[in-house]
Amino acid sequence: MDDFLFMTHHAGGSSDLMLLNPDHPGFLDQAYRKRRDAIAQLALSYRSGQAIPQVDYSSEEHMVWKKITERLAPLHQEHACSEILELQEVLSFSFENLPQLCDVNKKLERMAGFRMEPVAGLVSARTFLYYLGRRVFLSTQYIRHYSRPFYTPEPDIVHELIGHAATLTHPGIAEVNRLLGKAVSIASDVELEKIARVYWYTLEFGLVEERGTIKALGAGLLSSIGEIQSCMSMPLRDWDLRAMMEEEFDPTKPQTCYYVAPSFTRLLTDMSCWLRLGEWREQKSIYSISKS
């Protein structure tokens, strides 16, 4: 399991801050923990809508980014769906330098109205999804420990930028994200759980069919060297949002099943309908989500 990167998830936690567990690769590294605290402090001082604080990344942090992105690039060419590859060209991240959220936002805001705002650590599902409804993606800014560049037990800046950022330049994906947030703003706890599961099996770990082959779309796959390769040999389920609503997941382990959308377009249109029609509600009712 050493080099197998799997993701915990923004929407998988139960508290608004997460401390390092004893089995975290950086747990015994005091310098790393101090660095994590300093970056977390930037986020804690931040207020939504302000200018995004820049992180003065060290050469070691840039090197971790380079190691991961160089390894992922050919895997994306082989396994990522064509829409993702096109969107990645728009952002065209350098392997050499870890990007700043404020620079990424210049493109995101122009293309689909989203922005990334810093967060200190793992946030609750409700918080994370709620902010999507405001066209804000809560993003960590720290990077994983240098000793295990291909593994992280939690979302880090690699996951946010390599997994999510490009998708937020696409107006259709951005709109589905916004609708997810709008739904969560009125969802009960039971409904929230259903919405979080669908988010998990689509935008985090979704696959799509593309000219007879299966390709990766989800951020957890795009940012994982291990899972983007292994997912194709795991149980693949037919596209079924109702089934996803009932399918539990463990954010601390590699996935045991994946859902495959018939196409990128179907994924977006079906999710949009599912959200707009309130099919995630405990009691079906006429439901519409506001346009703004």
Ligand SMILES: [Fe+2]
């Ligand atoms: Fe994520």
